[in-house]
Amino acid sequence: MDIIINTLKNSYNTPPILSQFLNNKNFILFDIETTGLNANYNRVILIGVLYKQADNIVIKQFFCNDSSEEKQLLESFMDTFKTFDFYITYNGRNFDIPFLNKRFTKHRLNYKIDNYLNFDLYKVVKSNKNFLGLDNCKLKTLEKFLGINRKDMIDGAESVKLYKKYEYTKDTNLKSKILLHNYEDILHLLPTLDVLNYISKDNLYAHFPKEFYLDDKFKIRIIDYRVKKDFLEVWGKFYGNINQDLIFYNHNYNFSLMKGDKQFNLRLPLLNVNNGDEYSFINLYELDFMVHDLNEMSNKEKLQYLVKAKNEIKNYNIYKFIKDFSIHILKQFHMNKDVVDGS
Known part of the structure; x- marks a missing residue:
C-alpha cells in the first residue's frame, strides 16, 4: 500500500456561511474509489483526503497496489481521519460513508464514521439544482458551473x-x-464549496449538522423538527449523564430528556399572524424564557423568532432558538446535581 502526500499553499477562502458554522472546527474532505458499488463484496482501493494545516492544504491518498491490502488501507485512513471533528463529502452520506462502515465491519475494525457529522454538498446541490440551473448534480457539472477546470478525463466507472x-x-x-x-475529485471539492455563496442561509442550515453543548460533557444533537400549525416539534438525542428522566411539561411547552434511550424532545408554541397563517413566530407570550413583548420589538428583532414565512422554513432561527431555549432549561436543572451529573 502507498500513501502519497501533496502539500499546497492554501489560497482558498472558505465561504462566510461555512466559516460561521464551522466555528474553528477541525474538518476534513474525503472521497473513495472502489472496485464496484456493492460494499458486501467490492473493496475500497483508494481514499483521498484533504485538510488544512497552518497555511497549507494537505492532500493525502491511500492507495492499494493490490485490493488484498484493503484492511491496511482502512487502518491507515482511520489513523488520520479520527483526529477531525467534522467532514465534508460529495454524496458521502449515501455512498462513501456507508461503504466504508461496511468494510470496517467486514475486517472487524472497531470503528464507524458518524454520518451525522458529515456535510454532504451533493444534498445541497440536489435540493437547489433548478435554482442553480444545473442539468444534473454530477461533481463535474458543478465544477463547470463554477468555472473549475480539471486535467483528468475519466469518471468513476472508468476508474x-x-x-x-x-x-x-x-x-x-x-x-x-x-x-x-x-x-482532482478531492482537490476541486474545496472550491466547489463556493456554490454555498449562491444559496440562502436557511436552506444551508437545513443540511448542516445541528448540535450544541451545555458544557464539555453534555451535548444535544437535533435529529429533526417539524413546523406545525400551532407548535414547533423537535426530537433528537443527548450525550451525557443524567440520574433520572428530566421532564418539564406544562400547557405552553414541553421539554424532556429520557435517561434510558437518550431521547431529547421539545415542543414550543407558535404564534400565527397575517390571518392566513402565512407567518409563524415562536410564541414568546407563552414562554417564561423571555419577557420581551413582540409589540415592543423592532421588525428586525421580531424576525429572529420567525420560524416560517409562507412556505419557507427559517432553519437558522429554529436552530438558534432551540439551542438558546434548551440551554436555558438545562442550566436550571444543571444546578441540581441530583438530576444532571456533570462529573
Whole structure:
C-alpha cells in the first residue's frame, strides 16, 4: 500500500456561511474509489483526503497496489481521519460513508464514521439544482458551473475498469490515471464549496449538522423538527449523564430528556399572524424564557423568532432558538446535581 502526500499553499477562502458554522472546527474532505458499488463484496482501493494545516492544504491518498491490502488501507485512513471533528463529502452520506462502515465491519475494525457529522454538498446541490440551473448534480457539472477546470478525463466507472487492469499488469500509467482522478475529485471539492455563496442561509442550515453543548460533557444533537400549525416539534438525542428522566411539561411547552434511550424532545408554541397563517413566530407570550413583548420589538428583532414565512422554513432561527431555549432549561436543572451529573 502507498500513501502519497501533496502539500499546497492554501489560497482558498472558505465561504462566510461555512466559516460561521464551522466555528474553528477541525474538518476534513474525503472521497473513495472502489472496485464496484456493492460494499458486501467490492473493496475500497483508494481514499483521498484533504485538510488544512497552518497555511497549507494537505492532500493525502491511500492507495492499494493490490485490493488484498484493503484492511491496511482502512487502518491507515482511520489513523488520520479520527483526529477531525467534522467532514465534508460529495454524496458521502449515501455512498462513501456507508461503504466504508461496511468494510470496517467486514475486517472487524472497531470503528464507524458518524454520518451525522458529515456535510454532504451533493444534498445541497440536489435540493437547489433548478435554482442553480444545473442539468444534473454530477461533481463535474458543478465544477463547470463554477468555472473549475480539471486535467483528468475519466469518471468513476472508468476508474474501476482501470484498476482491474492495473491490478493485473501493474502498469504505472494506469495507476497515475486512477490517482489523478481521485486527486482532482478531492482537490476541486474545496472550491466547489463556493456554490454555498449562491444559496440562502436557511436552506444551508437545513443540511448542516445541528448540535450544541451545555458544557464539555453534555451535548444535544437535533435529529429533526417539524413546523406545525400551532407548535414547533423537535426530537433528537443527548450525550451525557443524567440520574433520572428530566421532564418539564406544562400547557405552553414541553421539554424532556429520557435517561434510558437518550431521547431529547421539545415542543414550543407558535404564534400565527397575517390571518392566513402565512407567518409563524415562536410564541414568546407563552414562554417564561423571555419577557420581551413582540409589540415592543423592532421588525428586525421580531424576525429572529420567525420560524416560517409562507412556505419557507427559517432553519437558522429554529436552530438558534432551540439551542438558546434548551440551554436555558438545562442550566436550571444543571444546578441540581441530583438530576444532571456533570462529573
